[in-house]
Amino acid sequence: MSESASHPVRNACTWCGREIVESERGRRRKYCKRSCRQRAYEQRSLTEGTSISSDSLILSPDELTSLGDRLFALRCAVEDLDTAIAEGEDRNELLVLSRNLVVQAKEAERLR
Known part of the structure; x- marks a missing residue:
């Protein structure tokens, strides 16, 4: 489509x-x-001229740490939503957690 x-x-x-x-x-x-x-x-x-592929992503140690932190925050947001669903939280609480999950996913997607 x-x-x-x-x-x-x-x-x-x-x-x-x-x-x-x-x-x-x-x-x-x-x-x-x-x-x-x-x-x-x-x-x-x-x-260029090295064994490193030109499409490789090279991150500094600080950038790698930041990416790891964002991925951890994303995992926590997923776990929070999963727990809330399992515990039968109300629709409004699930909506708040879902929106937080989207924010964390967008943040985790950022490479630099």
Whole structure:
């Protein structure tokens, strides 16, 4: 099912993971802004001539720790929702937990 021009296409920046909203016209953008495109170019240049694949994602220790923290928060949000469902929580509580889960998932998706 294809989206019409009235429904914007959504995809994620290949560098930082932020959402890119654009029309269906033209080629899809890979990066949300010029700085992301520049960082990706720099990484490709640094890996050129090495055994590291050009499409590898290289994270600093701080970035890796941050990603781990966001994934842990996401897992906790999933467990909270699972527990609430098992305990028969009311619809409003489940809605709050569900929205928190979406927020944590979007945050975890961000790579930088």
